[in-house]
Amino acid sequence: MIKKLALFLALWVFSCSPKANLPRSILPVNYWKVIVCQDSALPLQTASQNLKHSLERLGTYSISIQSLVSGVQKPRLGSMLIGTPSTLPILASWIQSGRINAITESSTVDNYEIAVVDGSVAIVGSNPRAALYATYKLEDVLHQFGGIPVNFRESAKPVLGLRMLHPRARGGFTNYKSTDFEFIARTGGNLALLQHDWMKEKTLFSFVECPEFPNVTPASELKTNREQLRQYLDWCRQYGLGAGLWLCEVVCQGGPWVATEKRAAFLDLFPAEVLSESGSHQGKVLCMAHPKVEQAYRKMVRQLLTDFPELQLFLTFTLDSNGELCDPASCERHRGVSKLTQYNQFQRLLLDETRKLRPDFQVISVVWSWKFRKESDFLSQQAALPPGTGLATLPDAEAWSFDRKITNALRSQAQVTHQHQQSLIGYDIFRWGDDTIFPSTELYDFPLGVAAKLRRWQALGVDGIFDQWGTQAEYVPANAIALREMFFHPELTQPPLATQWVDQLALSQYGKAAGPMVSAAWKEIETAQQIQSDFTYYWHQLRPNWAKVSLTIPLTIEALRVVNLSIFNQKTLTGIDPSKLDGTHAYGPTSDDVAAAQATGIELQKTVAHFQAAANHLKDALNATPTDQPAFSSYWLPVNDAERKPVSARQQLEKQWISVRLQAEVQRELAHFFTSYSLVKSLSKEDTSENIRKLAQLRAIQTEAAITSPMVAQFLEQTGTKGRIAQQFRDRVAGLPPP
Ligand SMILES: [Zn+2]
Structure with a gap:
């Protein structure tokens, strides 16, 4: 060996x-x-x-x-x-x-x-x-x-049997090119997950006609969806890829993100007797316990597999993204039947019907959020499900680009699924993640993180992985090359081999002058990501696109006093995460929001220096790279695909530099917020020396934030992120005391 x-x-x-x-x-x-x-x-x-x-x-x-x-x-x-x-x-x-x-x-x-x-x-x-x-x-x-x-x-000899990748991180279901499927194969994937919960086409109604409830998907749209699906399955066959669909079921009115007229129009698509309240902000939902609905769904599943026999897997998801279940308190057919039980009944229905046509079909549940994981019968219900079902799982509420934790919850899920011949899929991000979601962020390479993530899943003995966002073939990311090599040579994920191999990867992709600088950047990113992975106490408030409080409010005593990070609030998405235990080590205190905020502030501040160092290395690498040098692996792309034209080596480095600099900027803003929160929440009424020290520290942060927040806005705008996300950094300075 x-x-x-x-x-x-x-x-x-x-x-x-x-x-x-x-x-x-x-x-x-x-x-x-x-x-x-x-x-x-x-x-x-x-x-x-x-x-x-x-x-x-x-x-x-x-x-x-x-x-x-x-x-x-x-x-x-x-x-x-x-x-x-x-x-x-x-x-x-x-x-x-x-x-x-x-x-x-x-x-x-x-x-x-x-x-x-x-x-x-x-x-x-x-x-x-x-x-x-x-x-x-x-x-x-x-x-x-x-x-x-x-x-x-x-x-x-790969050890991960199922390597599920999504064709395109940006763009919709109708925009894939055959190049995207080739890229999945080149990256070592063996199953293409053809759509996603952020897309419109995510229910059975999107792909098969339903005579009982016609027009849920307009005929012309249904025709297009079916033609696209046929085309994509043909491309899958060309590259030997299996295929799966992401289903958000059962169909419902949808949450506040759906236009009012559309929510109202939903009610006209079905007779009132088959609809029930979901009890959530997603409104009314089709009740699966109504015989007409159940029969319609069973028929749609069989029709789908008859028309598209290449499909071999569903990822299923509910309680979000226009998928819901009945409220056990108000649906007369589901009275007292928990949503978890309803969900698992639905999983069984999908498996029963698909396996009539394809005995190896798999129905895998996506375990986002704690909605089901926190239920006391989550694992006992899972254990009762038949082989062919399974979990696509992760330690936090959703996947991060940096996360590489193993938790007791993951171990329990591994034990239950393996004991019952079900599949366990590592739900992960091998490109950028929700921590880097700005439009400015196009390429974020962290091959040592790819090694750490795969190492985690290998240690848990999972059956495969799913990469949440998907490929952007034209950037030929180093992450894709690392993923392929580490899939096929699992031993490369083990340190120190991983470090040695990644050094060589940087050399081969960027040459003798720039390669070592890129490698040095990747090592700094790895150090920062390890810290980030250890301190995800506040899931939404660490995720820029959802940070409605941490990245928006002015850091004043008045504004911080009314923030409450101790309990979860759906409207502001604030609140501490449930504790994530690894053995006896807790990733996150469950109650003390002040101590948690203080620790988060201190640790995120440490990542800033590492991301800044990485950005400097990438800048040096950029200066050492000739203008017209093509990306080394540009031959991964076909010559004549204008829409998937490979970027140059300098463009690759520029895009990485932007991502890493944004990481530094955003982590600093987050550190400011969490530290300020812990200071304000622990002020005493008396004018003690401790209080004076805290107020002085807050004042220093305010002075710095008055300069740094507008800088973030400016950098975002310069690099292509306009609108609300950039403006919020400018607006939050307004309330700060003058320097
Ligand atoms: Zn019901």
Whole structure:
């Protein structure tokens, strides 16, 4: 194992050598003449075409693809053989004679082997998709070495079986391109989650006709949705990807974010008898206990799987995003039936109906927030669910880009799901997260954080992961490269290997001059993220887009006095999080909001220095990078896709610099708020020396904030974040005492 890793790292180091000094131990690009591939499976066709185009891009001659091969005769020198042991007999014979490591064919386990044998290269997958992954890896090798080292060998054995990625972090369901699906495959994903709760298309009604309740989705919209879904599933097949949908059910009027007319129009879509009160701000909801509703849903599920048999998974979600359940206090059919019970009944219904058509279908519940997790029967109800269900889980109320905690709650969920043959999916963020949600933030690379996150999920023994936001292919983020390599070589997530490997990643992507600076930046980000992960006491108030108090109110005694961080308030989204225990260590005190705010202020202030140091390193790297240098991995993108045109290396660095600088600015503003809160809330009535000290500290923060808050506004506006989010930083200065 150690020897293999040493070779792996040596290859990465070597990849940074200038190609002009190629040693003779490289079989150069023009050595490779023919691709041999029995392309009965679509991903194998994709693999051979991709490798052909890649070689032709690097060389100046035409590569032939030989598709029909029988027997086990030795291939001609310079052949690239792509397949599974059963699609190319020569590969099976090389495995038998020990020339290639053994590989077991499997439709679900994505192992691959790459090895140079007798002057040819064998690219063998445990299935066609895995062979495609291997081809992408070989393309990286060709670009890094200008050929393939004569003794090149690589074995990939991912431990995370389900690697679920979303096609696009920004843009809607109708805007995906085939490039986005290719990017999922290049990143090592094996399932595309085709929409998301922030999109409009998130219920069964969005994709199948419902004769009982017609027009829930207008006919023209339904037609478009179905055409898009068909197109996306075809693209999934091309790259060997499975496919899943995110369902927010059961349909309801929706919360205050839905226009009044639309909420009213919802009531005309259904007879009054099938609707009940949800008891929440989402209004009326379809009652699943009404026989007509239940039958309609069962039929829609079967119709969906009949029309789109490629679908293999639902992520389900409720009590938010226009999905609700009946109020047990007022629905006569659900009287006394808790929402958790209703939800699990719905999970069973989905599983029953899907498994009639596809016995391996999975229905996974998204465990956001504490709405269900805090219920005393949450785990006992989960234990009673059948195999095929499962949890997509996380330690906080939603995923963060920095979070890497393991908590007792995660361990309990792992235990219950595994004991009952259910799936446990790590719900996470491997790109930017809700802590960096400004429109200015387009690229935020933290490959050491990717290692820490994957390490967490591997330690918990999860069945897979889900990356919440999705890809932005045109930036070719280092996070995507790290994710792919760490999926296929799980040992790379372990420190210190992770650090060594990430150093090499920075070198390969940014070169000898800028690489070490980028690497230094990533290490500072890692230190800051570890602190952030340890101090998430106030979930919403740490998340810029939801920080209705911490980033908006003026830091005056009067304004801070009326804030209450001790209990959760839905309107202001203030309040301390439930404690998150890891063993006996509590991530977050449950009651003392003053001590929690004080600790948060102190710790976030520490992250500011690390983010500033990271920003400085990135600025240096930017200055050391030539203007027109393309991003090293820009070949991950097709040549002619104008909408997914790769950015340059400098643009990558500029975007990262903006994100990291914004992190520094925002963490400082948050630190100001939490420290000021703890000072004001602990002032005594007497004029003690302690009081005088606290008032002086508050005054110093106010003086600093009067300068820094408008600076944040200015920086946001300069970098493309306009409107309310930027203005709030300017407005909050108004109430501060004059310096
Ligand atoms: Zn009901």
